[in-house]
């Protein structure tokens with residue numbers, strides 16, 4: 001699979017502040033890539049480097065195999081960009097705005113008309129003929145995505161597209177990015193882990209300028225799988241009963257609370273069956289049995305500590 005974006009050993013400082021330290025990762029074709037980091041972690045700086053708006057101190061950035069050149073980034077024809085605070089001409093309607101953007105980019109008028117219509121449908125602004133001035137923040141973000149997709153980019157870059165939106169607006173944006181991801185690779189930054197869990201297939205965690213963790217989301221979860229099970233009984237067992245689990249060799253941790261116990265196991269499948277058998281033998285009916293998935297939050301906290 002071709003890499004749409006490659007960063008290799010990219011570093012950047014401002015004065016005495018080292019913002020990025022030898023950042024290396026790539027975004028393959030067809031990927032929706034979540035760049036996770038706290039405020040100030042360097043996400044915006046990284047995106048500006050990819051767009052050639054800033055000059056890297058070291059390292060190389062390639063878009064579809066072409067090196068990015070500072071100040072003269074021909075590679076930007078391959079990229080659609082949604083900045084964190086997009087600016088629009090408030091007196092235009094969405095259709096007028098996209099026409100204006102298409103004209104600047106030198107697209108043929110028929111193509112602009114046709115493609116604008118599709119894109120405005122995609123972002124849920126197909127029937128909105130009002131001026132942009134009165135748009136909500138979410139509507140502006142959606143129009144921004146339509147604009148970024150107008151040139152049919154190979155890579156769509158969105159800087160914190162969901163921050164400052166309410167849960168409904170946030171879901172709308174994620175759904176749109178998910179759809180856009182069928183046509184183009186997507187790189188978006190966020191500090192919201194649930195956004196990433198919803199739509200990304202790959203992630204990188206940026207912490208203190210370094211990539212603390214990266215890879216396919218499934219793989220990352222797999223590696224950090226805790227193999228824990230939570231069991232709830234119909235009734236609280238006799239005092240101290242759950243402590244019996246501590247003596248079992250395959251149980252590495254026990255936490256108990258009234259009728260519920262959480263066990264860390266070497267292997268959820270095999271050891272889980274042993275635990276269940278034990279409870280049956282002791283004639284303690286089970287209300288609920290659950291294998292716990294590590295949340296991205298757990299994984300993230302482990303990576304950035």
Ligand SMILES: Nc1ncnc2c1ncn2[C@@H]1O[C@H](COP(=O)(O)OP(=O)(O)OP(=O)(O)O)[C@@H](O)[C@H]1O
Pocket residue numbers: 014015017019037038039040041042043044045046160
């Ligand atoms: N032009 C600049 N000159 C000096 N310092 C800068 C400049 N641009 C960014 N910084 C600093 O670099 C650090 C990283 O900023 P950046 O905007 O890349 O972070 P971010 O992860 O995008 O954070 P946020 O989510 O707050 O936008 C911050 O400490 C910021 O103050």
